[in-house]
Amino acid sequence: MSPLVSVYIPTYNRSSLVKRAVESVKNQTYKNIEVIVVDDGSSDDTEEVVKSLVGGDTVVRFYKNENTKGACGCRNTAIKYAQGEYITGLDDDDEFTPDRVETFVTFFEKNRYPYISSGIVFRGDKGDFIEFDKAGVITLDDLCQSNVIGNQVFTTTENMREIGGFDNASPAWQDYDTWLRLAAKFGNGYRIGGATYIQYLDHGFNRITKSKKLKNGYEFFINKHAALLNEKAIKTLYFQYKLAAEEKLSFSELLTLTDTRVFLGATKYYLKGLLHK
Incomplete structure (x- = not known):
């Protein structure tokens, strides 16, 4: 069976x-x-x-x-x-x-x-x-x-x-x-x-509230799993939270990234932010 x-x-x-x-x-x-x-x-x-x-x-x-x-x-x-x-x-x-x-x-x-x-x-x-x-x-x-x-x-x-x-x-x-x-x-x-x-992705219903909810979720996650996360992980997760919340990134913040996938995504939102200034 x-x-x-x-x-x-x-x-x-x-x-x-x-x-x-x-x-x-x-x-x-x-x-x-x-x-x-x-x-x-x-x-x-x-x-x-x-x-x-x-x-x-x-x-x-x-x-x-x-x-x-x-x-x-x-x-x-x-x-x-x-x-x-x-x-x-x-x-x-x-x-x-x-x-x-x-x-x-x-x-x-x-x-x-x-x-x-x-x-x-x-x-x-x-x-x-x-x-x-x-x-x-x-x-x-x-x-x-x-x-x-x-x-x-x-x-x-x-x-x-x-x-x-x-x-x-x-x-x-x-x-x-x-x-x-x-x-x-x-x-x-x-x-x-x-x-x-x-x-x-497009059906008229919201999956998650942006910004504050994501920020609270990120902080909760980091605090809960602090024993597992090293400095690199915390930095990488911070930028992933910023990307998910579609918040602007500074160029100096971009330069601190070592994860290629996150860097490319972050660059996209950095440039998007410049174009909309």
């Missing part, structure tokens, strides 16, 4: 999007899956939409919070009730490619890394671009420098429970915080080549 995989989907007032997300899981080539949708108190028809998708090979389970818990709280509810040996997540505004779960299970069963990931197709009005698609080992040092995983991993449900799931207190970078704790607890993971996750 193939192992059961739990896929958690937190949602809030996105009935027009969550249907696509659930259907992308139901359309997987791998069939032994349970979808756990946790609704954070929606006032739209999310419950009706999700329950209309019950049936077929894939089990769809629905939970609704009486009190708002946020995305991390929803994920933790799903982790609590998950029955699968393995677990992974999906945001309600994104979707899986049809082979994602099968690719993960096949690789995990043969290689037994404690957690794995794959690339992301970022899809917007101007077309697609792909990141995190090069295969390779993911080390703790890699994760101290940057979130080299993205927004989802595939691991055992036991592993997620052992690290305590997601941190409700974190204002931002919640995924990143969770992956870093997985690496600190269990060691190296692995990124499979290719991209099996589609993240939509």
Whole structure:
């Protein structure tokens, strides 16, 4: 019997999007899956939409919070009730490619890394671009420098429970915080080549509040993981926060960067800032 995989989907007032997300899981080539949708108190028809998708090979389970818990709280509810040996997540505004779960299970069963990931197709009005698609080992040092995983991993449900799931207190970078704790607890993971996750950039819903929330998230992350982060890591993460918040950078700040990928991104926003002065 193939192992059961739990896929958690937190949602809030996105009935027009969550249907696509659930259907992308139901359309997987791998069939032994349970979808756990946790609704954070929606006032739209999310419950009706999700329950209309019950049936077929894939089990769809629905939970609704009486009190708002946020995305991390929803994920933790799903982790609590998950029955699968393995677990992974999906945001309600994104979707899986049809082979994602099968690719993960096949690789995990043969290689037994404690957690794995794959690339992301970022899809917007101007077309697609792909990141995190090069295969390779993911080390703790890699994760101290940057979130080299993205927004989802595939691991055992036991592993997620052992690290305590997601941190409700974190204002931002919640995924990143969770992956870093997985690496600190269990060691190296692995990124499979290719991209099996589609993240939509332009759908009229905000993913995260910029500026203050990101700043608070960055500071929370640095303080929480101070024992793991050296000076280079802290500097690199600072610039990643600045880029995410689209804040202006000084030329002297740019010159202190040693991470090529971050430097190129930072240069882009520095030049953008000059052009708009």
